[in-house]
Amino acid sequence: MSILEVKNVGKRFGGLQALSKVNLSVKENTVHAIIGPNGAGKSTLLNCLVGKLMPDSGSVMFDGQSVLGRAPYEINQMGISRVFQTPEIFGDLTVLENMMIPCFAKRDGAFTLNALPGVQKQKDILQKAEQMLEEMRMSDKRHMHAAALSRGDKRRLEIGMCLSQDPRLLLLDEPTAGMARADTNNTIDLLKEISDQRDITIAIIEHDMHVVFSLANRITVLAQGTPLVEDDPENIRGNPKVREAYLGETA
Amino acid sequence: MFGLNTKDTKSLFIVAFLVVVAPFILNPFPAASAMAQFNAGYPDLMQKFVIFGIFAIGFNILFGLTGYLSFGHAAFLGIGSYSCVWMFKLLGYNVIPGIVLSVIISGIFALAIGFVSLRRSGIYFSILTLAFAQMSFALAYSVLSNPKFNLTNGETGLQVYANDPQWFHRDSLPDLPHLFGLSMRATHKLEIGAWEFQLNAGYYLCALMMLVCFYLAIRIFRSPFGLMLRAVKSNQQRMNYTGLNTRPYTLAAFVISGMYAGLAGGLLSAVDPLAGAERMQWTASGEVVLMTILGGAGTLIGPVLGAGFIKYFENIFSKINDHVLHSWFAFLPDGLEDFVVFLIHPFIGKGWHLTLGILFMLVVIFLPGGLVEGGQRLGKWLHRRKAKDTPSAKTEPAE
Incomplete structure (x- = not known):
């Protein structure tokens, strides 16, 4: 097929x-x-x-x-998810936040005005993001700013972000x-x-x-x-x- | 508490405490002393602190989170002011309908202006918003104020006249903006020793509104929506290829911040029922940008600090004149006294903008994160000093 x-x-x-x-x-x-x-x-x-x-x-x-x-x-x-030639990630956000964004996109679609409940309350998203970080062997870097990662780690993160959307x-x-x-x-x-x-x-x-x-x-x-x-x-x-x-x- | 984590609850309580005791802590000098002119604890100025605090908090939701620099937010401030005065003219002096309408109308305008402006980003977005704000200013200043159709009362400013309908006005109610009978000008004067403190109804209403706004802003910052807005600032390309449509996110942020500005405008009218077009001018738009950057864009407390800082200097510095300067430097020999006054003269009175400009330059160059960064650095420095002191205190007895 x-x-x-x-x-x-x-x-x-x-x-x-x-x-x-x-x-x-x-x-x-x-x-x-x-x-x-x-x-x-x-x-x-x-x-x-x-x-x-x-x-x-x-x-x-x-x-x-x-x-x-x-x-x-x-x-x-x-x-369809795309990985870029130079890693496109959210440099100003932490690695964990980077991983949460595609999870939100998968769960909530292209736009949702979810302005009052805290991010920390979204247990399913947090769990998914943590699991994906684990899979990419990046859990220890979860609170780092993504811009501070090495080139190889940025690539891993980007691939992980794409994969988290299945x-x-x-x-x-x-x-x-x-x-x-x-x-x-x-x-x-x-x-x-x-x-x-x-x-x-x-x-x-x-x-x-x-x-x-x-x-x-x-x-x-x-x-x-x-x-x-x-x-x-x-x-x-x-x-x-x-x-x-x-x-x-x-x- | 209130769905916030401990740190945010703490900062909310600190702000709430400061706002409640502001009439006292802003009046540290006895009323009759020479230093009394540095007191900021009088109703007019305190109202401005909190109202422009609301304006800056809202602006920061757009600029601090998404990085879209609107240069036309004063338009919403003005629209809010006009809406509120119209409610006074039609319904009567109760402030509630005016405040509600100012938020709604400015939200509608923000939706329209944002829809067009957000097709572009960066400098083009700034210029588009500036253009819209200047158009609004021109409309308010002249176009919408002609004998046939007078919506804004042009140069004079919109105000309530004796022949206005004021359908719900009764003689028992104050002839000034009020909250169910409590006049916004009602001030309780508290004299303790040489000090005089003024507790003003209008101030506390605005302060309450600011606390609500601050609380909502914290919730937005910590929400998935806030995360998306920060993602917009960081990398729009990645957002698009992650299945997220950035346009509605930025538009929502724009409308929310426009409504904040509208609320601020409504409150300006609520404490002083006169709305003029100059509120929409580009200098007013620029002022809120200064407040946000000076305080610390993207931080929660920064914009409030920036607003207070600028409004304080605007009022205090502009009140100092040569006469005051001469009395300060009277102890110097005559020639020297004149020289010192001559040096300082450009920075005071009408020249306070010069002082503000220099302060702004210093902050942007040395503290790019604004006053908040200054505070953090000071905190770290104190912490380090403490950490240094402790081990030395321990080792000394061992010797």
Whole structure:
């Protein structure tokens, strides 16, 4: 069963055809990687999926419903969570508060005027947030300001915030960009653990081939705004077209 | 208590205590002494303290939590004032309908202005609110005051005239704003030794309102709604991608703070039944921004402190004149006395804005967290000194 169906998506920025005739089908409970050289249109494609950009043509269906024309918050409420290239967290708030916000969004929807009862009285939210922090092994940092966390911890927190909403599809935009090797490996382990233990589909955009080949069960190669090939990792590694377009002779 | 944690209950009680005893602690100098001009415990000024405290508390809900800097909040203050005086004109001098209407009307205006202004953020939002406030000022000052349709009475200011309907007015009631017969000007003078204390009905009504407002603000700060507002300030992008729609959150904050401002405006009219357009001018909007930042934006108590601080200096510094200065420095030789007075002259009387500007600069540069941060630093310093003293006291006998 495919959970995300992208059909014939095209996007043009002035004279640049960023995406053309992109077809992509992400199967449920897989880790699907989208790779490609710089300027291949990976990020544009991702932005079309989450409501940041509106494609000029084509359709994007999530679980049988179109996501086009919806605001990012509506698409999130449908069950798609996004992790950014540089961690987007609430820097001024504590780690625990960061974790509570997605829990509130999940429970109360896009807007609720819940102005009188105290946050501390919301036992179910607190419990959920604490449990998620435990799972991310960040409980000891719960009262720290999120801005003071290390890069790796910010990434963990952001992933934890997304997971606390129990999304059906998790989109990751170069989750290990700019990370040290140790942090990269930790993130790989975390993502593996998530995909093994949870009923979740992961779509990941990544530069680092080490990350891609240790995680993905399916890979789409994008080049010049259009998919070159979609296949299993073993076949991608040996595919001469991919080598030529992207991996180069060293791969 | 009241659904608050211990720390918040404590600060609520401290504020309540200070507000109740304000007529005494603000009058530390005997009435006849030379220092009496520094006394702030007279009804007019104390009413201003608490009313502008309400204004700043409300402003802080918007600015302190969401970071949206409105530069047009005085519009709601003015709208509240006009609404309240209209109730006096139509129904009679009881303050309750006036106060209720001022909150409702300013809430409606805040909804409309906020709906448009909140489409933008940052400087554009500030400019939009400023534009709306200046439009409101122009409407009140001239457009809505013509012989055919006189809603605001223009330059003169809206006030109650003898031929107004005042449907519920009876002769037994005071001919001034009152609360079910208790005149807002009713003042009980208490003379203890050389001191004179004034307990004023209008002040205590405003003070009660301020306590209610302060309590509600604490509840909002500690609620999931307050958490969302702080999240708006921190990262709107993350909010949108977390399934939260930021627009209604900011609009709700804007309307709530507009209603606070409307209440403050209504109370201004309740203690002095005259509403003028100058209340809506941009300087008045700027003043509440100063109060909030000076006291400490985003803190609970800061805006109240800032409001008190600015209103105190406005009233006390502007009362000092050259004559007073000469009497202070009379002990200096003549030439020197004149020179010192010449130096200080620009900072007093009408020049008190200069003093305020310098104080504001000093606070923003050295205490970015406002007076509250100053207090915290002082507390920490005292704490450290105490901590240093204790071990040394222990080690000394051992020697």
